Amino acid sequence: MSNVASKIGYSFKSLGPGFHHHRFTSGDVGFDAWIWRGQPGPVLVLNGGTHGDEYEGPTLLRQWIDNWRPGDLRGTVVMIPVLNEGAFFAGARCHPFDSANLARAFPGSATGTETARLAHLFESAVLAQATHYVDLHSGGNAYELHPWVGYMIAAGKIDREQRAMSACFDRFWCWAAPFLPGRTLSATHKRRIPSIYVECRGAGGVRPEDLSALDHGLHNLLRHLGCVAGEIGPLAKQRFRSSRDAGEAHLQIHHPAPHDGLFACNINLGESVRADQPIGLVWPLSEGDPSVIRAERAGTVVACRRQRSVRRGDALFTLAPL
Numbered sequence: 001m002s003n004v005a006s007k008i009g010y011s012f013k014s015l016g017p018g019f020h021h022h023r024f025t026s027g028d029v030g031f032d033a034w035i036w037r038g039q040p041g042p043v044l045v046l047n048g049g050t051h052g053d054e055y056e057g058p059t060l061l062r063q064w065i066d067n068w069r070p071g072d073l074r075g076t077v078v079m080i081p082v083l084n085e086g087a088f089f090a091g092a093r094c095h096p097f098d099s100a101n102l103a104r105a106f107p108g109s110a111t112g113t114e115t116a117r118l119a120h121l122f123e124s125a126v127l128a129q130a131t132h133y134v135d136l137h138s139g140g141n142a143y144e145l146h147p148w149v150g151y152m153i154a155a156g157k158i159d160r161e162q163r164a165m166s167a168c169f170d171r172f173w174c175w176a177a178p179f180l181p182g183r184t185l186s187a188t189h190k191r192r193i194p195s196i197y198v199e200c201r202g203a204g205g206v207r208p209e210d211l212s213a214l215d216h217g218l219h220n221l222l223r224h225l226g227c228v229a230g231e232i233g234p235l236a237k238q239r240f241r242s243s244r245d246a247g248e249a250h251l252q253i254h255h256p257a258p259h260d261g262l263f264a265c266n267i268n269l270g271e272s273v274r275a276d277q278p279i280g281l282v283w284p285l286s287e288g289d290p291s292v293i294r295a296e297r298a299g300t301v302v303a304c305r306r307q308r309s310v311r312r313g314d315a316l317f318t319l320a321p322l
């Protein structure tokens with residue numbers, strides 16, 4: 001079978017009820033998927049490892065693949081623990097061959113570099129079949145986050161559904177922001193597929209409370225979608241921020257390091273700061289005074305760099321006006 005045929009030939013709807021495994025490939029890129037197929041209903045796609053150094057999503061999905069055997073499933077649940085294997089085995093955010101960020105590569109291209117081809121494969125072979133989508137991220141090795149769930153603001157019914165999906169993850173705060181190009185969610189936004197992403201803490205590891213919060217949210221989501229029977233328990237009220245500024249939730253652009261050096265963080269994650277408050281320092285490795293990093297706005301610290309070596313332009317903090 002040709003690569004193209006194998007890519008478009010695997011239809012979830014053609015599978016019988018039960019538990020299936022499939023490896024999607026196109027040339028030298030590919031990923032493994034586990035498919036839980038029940039009665040006709042929604043097709044929920046879940047993936048971790050869009051970035052290679054984020055481990056909470058992959059860990060939780062592997063646990064579900066080992067342990068979750070729903071007796072009476074309605075719909076189809078597709079789990080892809082590690083989408084970006086090249087980045088994963090490099091222990092890095094981006095793919096080592098082309099240094100490209102998969103979360104900026106959509107819709108990708110069948111003839112581009114590794115990352116572009118992976119984006120194209122994932123969108124055309126998997127996302128194109130989804131009715132609902134969740135992308136599991138985290139702060140990775142270099143950042144620690146005040147965990148949240150988020151989505152790209154859409155029109156009418158889709159926006160309400162995304163808000164309801166987010167509310168299922170009630171141990172996270174919620175951040176809605178306008179469309180940005182290149183993401184997995186950009187692809188599903190254009191296809192009008194209700195979609196959310198989750199950002200766990202990161203800082204190089206996997207915290208049990210993050211896994212537990214994710215697990216709780218996924219169980220709620222499956223009930224919300226009607227994939228499994230049962231009522232969702234009372235959901236905790238979520239702190240919610242809806243932004244009109246697409247840049248607000250774009251973590252890589254805030255508080256850039258003014259030069260290479262050694263970074264010191266002087267505030268705590270989750271702390272409230274006022275505009276212009278000194279929140280960190282960057283010392284040059286050569287002689288000279290440190291640069292003081294000041295808060296670009298008032299808000300809550302929701303992302304902080306944990307890797308202390310910084311290059312000019314590396315983002316150091318993100319503040320959300322919660």
Ligand SMILES: [Zn+2]
Pocket residue numbers: 050051054103137138
């Ligand atoms: Zn990520």
